[in-house]
Amino acid sequence: MTHHILVVDDEPDIESLISQKFRHEIRQGEYRFIFTNNGAQAYQHLTTNPDIDVVLTDINRPVINGLDLISQLNTLSHAPKIVVVSACSDMANIRAAMNSGAFDFLMKPISLSDLTVTLEKTLQAVAKEKANQQQLDQMRLQFDQMRLQLVQSEKMSSLGQMVAGIAHEINNPVNFIYGNLRPARAYIQDLMDLVGLYQTQYPEPVAEIKECVEEIDLDFLQEDLTKLFDSLAIGASRIRELVLSLRNFSRLDDTEKKNVNIHEGINSTLVIFSKSLESDTRTT
Numbered sequence: 001m002t003h004h005i006l007v008v009d010d011e012p013d014i015e016s017l018i019s020q021k022f023r024h025e026i027r028q029g030e031y032r033f034i035f036t037n038n039g040a041q042a043y044q045h046l047t048t049n050p051d052i053d054v055v056l057t058d059i060n061r062p063v064i065n066g067l068d069l070i071s072q073l074n075t076l077s078h079a080p081k082i083v084v085v086s087a088c089s090d091m092a093n094i095r096a097a098m099n100s101g102a103f104d105f106l107m108k109p110i111s112l113s114d115l116t117v118t119l120e121k122t123l124q125a126v127a128k129e130k131a132n133q134q135q136l137d138q139m140r141l142q143f144d145q146m147r148l149q150l151v152q153s154e155k156m157s158s159l160g161q162m163v164a165g166i167a168h169e170i171n172n173p174v175n176f177i178y179g180n181l182r183p184a185r186a187y188i189q190d191l192m193d194l195v196g197l198y199q200t201q202y203p204e205p206v207a208e209i210k211e212c213v214e215e216i217d218l219d220f221l222q223e224d225l226t227k228l229f230d231s232l233a234i235g236a237s238r239i240r241e242l243v244l245s246l247r248n249f250s251r252l253d254d255t256e257k258k259n260v261n262i263h264e265g266i267n268s269t270l271v272i273f274s275k276s277l278e279s280d281t282r283t284t
Contacts, residue, residue, distance in 0.1 A: 006080070009056075034049075038061055039061050039069040046076060054082075057082065058086065084097040085105070104118050174240055178240055
């Protein structure tokens with residue numbers, strides 16, 4: 001990884017001295033130095049190049065001095081580490097710079113060995129901050145994923161409760177209908193047998209009964225009534241299957257974790273969406 005270092009200094013020899021001192025690191029791609037003459041140029045460069053890791057600046061600069069540059073850099077979302085350079089007699093400004101957020105300082109004339117140690121220490125701090133930021137971003141991503149899962153779980157829980165309530169409300173009347181179909185069929189069959197017995201014993205009914213038999217089409221009624229009960233039984237059975245599937249889907253009776261048969265869940269889902277699947281099959 002290449003570390004980007006911005007040097008703010010107008011001394012003519014500073015660029016050649018630093019380039020010569022760190023020629024190995026530059027050649028290996030470890031360091032990349034950018035040189036500017038004043039604080040205004042440095043700030044403009046930083047606003048368009050957020051990859052700067054360290055700013056090495058003289059406090060006493062033209063256009064924008066070192067202290068003002070520190071204040072401006074502190075407003076950036078990607079503020080780099082700042083190392084200030086000043087004379088030994090300028091301790092007041094060095095103290096002010098450190099209080100404003102400078103990471104470290106160097107005394108003039110700059111010792112290249114001190115510069116090397118200071119850059120290494122500063123870049124280590126930069127690397128640590130980047131690692132912490134990556135960890136923070138990862139934790140934030142995990143938190144967002146957990147929050148999304150919780151929201152989704154809450155939605156599914158609400159859906160399950162709604163489905164369970166609907167299944168419960170439908171279940172009782174459907175069971176009542178389904179349970180009474182068999183005796184109702186038996187009662188109707190008894191009445192039909194009775195009508196047949198009357199027709200056998202009294203083959204020539206009075207005119208009024210004949211007229212009624214023709215009006216209601218008794219033969220068709222007797223034949224269709226059986227089919228009607230068969231249809232009612234199929235419909236009620238279908239509703240019972242749907243209610244059972246909804247209960248399995250919502251796990252209405254589950255109060256704790258337990259082993260489940262995944263095939264039942266798949267079958268329940270297929271029953272619920274069978275009509276949609278048939279429609280899609282016909283469409284394709």
